[in-house]
């Protein structure tokens with residue numbers, strides 16, 4: 001049989017655990033998605049036109065080409081409170097500016113190394129390819145990224 005102090009401590013522990021669980025439950029990551037106008041943004045449109053549901057956690061910024069995305073944009077997004085960032089580009093060989101997506105993927109690799117030094121997990125910064133016809137793929141990439149960032153929890157820098 002427990003004494004009253006032990007019972008109070010148990011109740012307090014339970015309350016703290018419930019509060020932690022509530023905080024974990026309500027965590028909705030803020031994710032910034034940089035989408036190429038010619039492919040991924042059109043893919044997002046396709047998903048929207050087909051009324052495919054996907055996570056609302058991603059705020060989209062349309063760029064004319066993934067090659068336009070300066071790594072500074074991504075660092076700034078994290079600095080201003082994003083929990084994750086996505087870069088969605090045309091598939092290899094499909095960039096309307098020939099090699100913008102090749103530059104973007106190279107920059108992304110370098111950026112991941114830099115982010116690691118700041119303690120930012122690579123799952124928080126996803127690079128992927130989505131074409132204009134890939135509405136389903138767009139939905140999968142968005143949902144996978146949101147789930148991955150949810151598992152990591154809020155970014156603390």
Ligand code: FES
Pocket residue numbers: 036037038039064065066067089090094095096097098100101
């Ligand atoms: S035009 Fe889409 S990545 Fe360059």
